[in-house]
Amino acid sequence: MALTTLKDRVLAATQQAPATGGRPAPASAEEGHVQAPATVLEAVAGDPVQESADAVLTWLRRYEGHVTDALPAHMEAGPFLAAVRNVLPSLRFCNPASVLQATLTAARFGLVPDGREAVITKEFGRAVFIPTYRGFIALMHRTGRVGSVRVGMVYEGDEYSYEPSAPAPLDFTLKQDPARSKSDRGAPLFAYAFAWSTDGHRSQVVTVNREEMEKVRDEYSRAYAEAEASGKRDSFWHTHPIEMWWKTAVRQLERVVPVSAEVRALVVADRAGEAGQVQLLHAPDPEAATLKTEADAAGEAAEASQDQASAGPVRKASLVKRSQPRRSSRKARRGRAGRRS
Template sequence: MALTTLKDRVRAATTERPEPTADIRPAQVVADATPEELHAAEQAEGGETTAAIMKWLDQYGEHFSGALPGCVPAATFMAATRAALPSLTRCTPASLLQALLTCARFGLLPDGRQAVIRCEDGRAVFVPMYQGYVELMYRSGQVGSVHVGLIRAGDEWSVEPSAPAPLDFTFKPALLKDPAERGEAVLAYAFAWLAGGARSQVIILTRPDAEAIRDQYSQAYQRSEESGARDSFWHTHFYEMWRKSALRRLFGLVPTSSELTALERADDAGDGGQVQVVHAPGEDVQALAKAVAAHRAAEGSPELQPAAIAIRPSSRKKSLPPRSQPKRTTRKSRKGKGKTR
């Protein structure tokens, strides 16, 4: 019997069946439903839609395991994913798969601390937080410690660039004062102690500096302002974005890894509404292409085309046409006789 309602498809996907037929498969609950239907079902069914989406994501378990670095267990990543899904049921499945694979590629958890998967106009977007950047800095092995924070008006601090480190920057937070006495945040700072024992320059970022970065570079902020939604991360998580801006300025002063460079590119691509997959094994490309083929017709969304995915060149050597034989040239000797070279 054909499944006609989302409720039936959800229950079919979350019920163990020894031999599922071609008409009843876990992916169908995601493929056949619009984002609005998924969100409504999640609210009405008390979490069954989340379970169905997790079943659908299980089909790509090998791709997630292949993308994750060895230091991040797949079970830990999927547990963080499950916790994030209730707020993502309005996202298109293809964009959700893309955002999660990108998050896994960098070995960051979508737990709201290292990274966030947010829904923007029905599209899932991977947003690395400043703690995620710090995590990758530690993994590079080139820094011993990273310090990022906010200074409030009631704290004690001083900046003297001409003094030798660490006297050029001192900070004593007024931890015993009430929040009202500490006042509003006035500065963000970021610095690192390198593995060799040296300390980097201290980055100091005022609130006007952060707002200038937001206004000039954040396309997501501009889109949110123009639409009147005012729900970009610069609107809802200003302090976190302020810290991240200070930390990103630090990258020009300390040794950075290719992973951090790729993370910056993915971060900027997501802010600009572009495809974020900057690297994916061939298997991940197949998974994304399969997801697009399954969902594009139902959703009417051309947002993620397989051709738009940027991948690292395959290790398999391409067959090249045979080289043409070099022409034999002759050079006359001083005596006028020809010699072959």
């Protein structure tokens, strides 16, 4: 069956790559496909300076329109594409379909891959989109229900109290001496996260201790397992352990905080990336997002009309009282004019 859409072609080319990240498997002649290039540099073969960022950017420009269309309406394409341009040199030996998939996934979630909200990195021969804990917080803020999110770490030398049965904010208190260095504070005990809603309520406190963090890392992160097996120890769990610990806590806020479907989808896409699976399948679709926005607007309009209907008799009566004298006065004027004539 012919692959007609960009999404179909990206998924097919990405899934052709073997699990260890080598060259994609050649497509059969009966399917009518040409073997996909193994790397981005191979995709732009013929460029006189293939190793340059410009050569890789030439490849990306072929799909710039698709990336721009995938961005949420509130985002400008310029800063996003600039961030992608900066990271492309490190991805030049990745499978090109995976680079496009990671870029489109980041675009659909509206997270700039500049190292703050998200990154696009190379893992087992593929480009992978990785949202940071700040990326999860950014999407929570976009719901309009979450006012702020607090995430941090409790160390051995900190003074804290955690009593889940107590009412907020007495259930969790933490005192830290900012003058003390991290080495003086001892080893990290657990990460915590909680959110304040826009109406002033505070969520349940989520905690992740070391054992829980290591269980998540060992069970879900293929990159960590590969880095351990190879001895490189260069996965994000190795290079940014505290931030990954924080992200584990923030990601679990999705269970106790009213969040959007995008936040839940980001959790699934993040897990897919950790497992080396296709992430684009879980990213929000622009067309579906538009339909959802229209449906939400229609729902709000219907709800508003119901509110008006419930309060209708009072408001209708007041309108009649204001309008009736005008009609009667016009009739009276016409009547007086007829009598004069």
